[in-house]
Amino acid sequence: MKSSSYGAGFARSAKPLALLLGLAPLGAHAAFFEDAKANLTLRNFYYNHDLRDSTKPAQSKLEEWAQGFILKGESGYTEGTIGVGVDFYAGLGLKLDSSPSRSGTALLPGAYDRAGGPRNADPRSVDQFSEATAALKFKYSKSELKVGGLFPKIPLVSSGDARLLPQFFEGAMLDVKEIDNLDLSVGQMRQVNQREFAGARDIQVGNYYSVFSDRFNYLGGTWRITPQWSAGLWGGRLEDVYQQNLATVTHTQKLGDWNLSGTLNYLDTGESGAEKAGKLDSRMTSGMLSANLGPQTFRVGYQYNAGDSALPFIHDTDLPAAANAVQVLRFDRAQERSWQARYDLDFASLGVPGLVAFARYVKGDNFKVAGEDGSEWERNIDITYTVQDGPLKNLALRLRNVQLQGDATGRRDENRVILAYTLPLF
Structure with a gap:
């Protein structure tokens, strides 16, 4: 065995x-x-x-x-x-x-x-x-320190959970909430358990897969300026690989029956220390606008990497600062720009409580493949049904379908079927 x-x-x-x-x-x-x-x-x-x-x-x-x-x-x-x-x-x-x-x-x-x-x-x-x-x-008081196995969910490193078992890190995180409306966080990740490998190992870099580092340090925070406005500043360094700085602004607004929101991110990444991945230059701007009306939500997103390097990131993590990083593609190539359109629907209003779905399309271009102009697109359809009552209450079935095509990837089709049930023990 x-x-x-x-x-x-x-x-x-x-x-x-x-x-x-x-x-x-x-x-x-x-x-x-x-x-x-x-x-x-x-x-x-x-x-x-x-x-x-x-x-x-x-x-x-x-x-x-x-x-x-x-x-x-x-x-x-x-x-x-x-x-x-x-x-x-x-x-x-x-x-x-x-x-x-x-x-x-x-x-x-x-x-x-x-x-x-x-x-x-x-x-x-x-x-x-x-x-x-x-x-x-x-x-x-209102501050918490964790040391050991961590599942970070911060803008610069968000542990992934898109396969069978979740990704986790070994390290330390300190979250400070002593000042009203200001959340601060500082930490260090030393090793990672990837979703497709058993055992702790050094941190691997996505887009630069031959590169590893033994620590990621970060410092940052979010300020809730008003109930509608918040802003964040974050800095992170993957030792001897890259240094990242992130600025983010979020706004929410109610307009009649509509709930509107918008997020704008700017992520600047360059080389660090021994430059294991070489010189790096990724300057990514991304934004997402959302409009919700009852069971429907409409979203449009934009992303542009103005640098000469693809975005380096910790492999297998989610990328909350990249609006168009979706199920398979991240649309983060050097000079790539991309647009997203997404539609969500909660079927409870149509008499089917527990059924939710979304469709999403992202198109990217303005990058090079073997010296030629390149483009790519990805379409996602995602449907989830959660049993609402009875002995199988909270049993969830999720269907995820992807079609994508690009000059660098060719054409691919993907299907994921996920059946999940969470049982509270105590």
């Missing part, structure tokens, strides 16, 4: 916590246990990606089916000036269907030793894999 596992982060974090709880008075543990909660998510994932007309002829398609179990929990805090608690995560992935000719979907480890690298001589996906981690957390 081909399998793999990882749990060192859990062991490192759990031992100090056990010692602390053993030394603290029993009464101090009351809130620690009373405020604790945990849930188990069962995620069944089928993935099919047709490559027959793509620029990667080595495989005609990627196709795998797997079952995931995701256990997440968090305690309350011990009593006292500084409260202490713990968050924990454990994941198990099981292969249901795969073959060496179809592996590489990123649902399961085994096909590659690193993203963007050559396929392994034995590209079979593992039959099963597991992982676990935990984070100690400390709370003082």
Whole structure:
């Protein structure tokens, strides 16, 4: 049986916590246990990606089916000036269907030793894999420090969850909310568990796949200027690879029955330290306008990378600062500009509560492929139905379809079918 596992982060974090709880008075543990909660998510994932007309002829398609179990929990805090608690995560992935000719979907480890690298001589996906981690957390007033396994959701690094098991990091994060309407955050990520690899490893760079770093430092915050306006400033450095600075502004406005919103981001990225990825110049402006009326939401987005480099980012993470980074393509090539149109509909108003869907189209151009003008487009259709009551309440079925075509990628078609059920444990 081909399998793999990882749990060192859990062991490192759990031992100090056990010692602390053993030394603290029993009464101090009351809130620690009373405020604790945990849930188990069962995620069944089928993935099919047709490559027959793509620029990667080595495989005609990627196709795998797997079952995931995701256990997440968090305690309350011990009593006292500084409260202490713990968050924990454990994941198990099981292969249901795969073959060496179809592996590489990123649902399961085994096909590659690193993203963007050559396929392994034995590209079979593992039959099963597991992982676990935990984070100690400390709370003082309105500030919180977490050390250990982290699932960051900040503008410069947002852990991805688009496959069987989620991506997580090892590091430390401090969130400070002592000043009204001002949220500050500072942290360092040292290693990462990627969605398609078991075990912690150095941080890999998307778009520059041969490059790794052993730390990502960031500092930033968001200021809620008024109930309608907010602004953020963030800075991050992936050691010896890149330095990023992000400015973002968000506005919301009610106009009659309409709810309007807009976000504008400017992300400036250059090389750092030893310049492992070489000289970098990515200056990306992106924005999104949204108009909601009852069950319908209309969105338009624009993105332009004015630099001479594709956007470097931490591999597998989401890109909240890039409006047109969608299901497969990111539209982040050097000099690329792109437009997006999206329509969302909640079918509850049509008598089908629990059914939601959206359609999205993004078109990009103004970049070069082998010295020639290039263009690309991607169309997404996403449908989710969640059972509203009865014994299967909260069971969710999600269908995700993609068609894309570009001068750099060729034509691709992709389908994902995800069945998920979350069971509260306590």
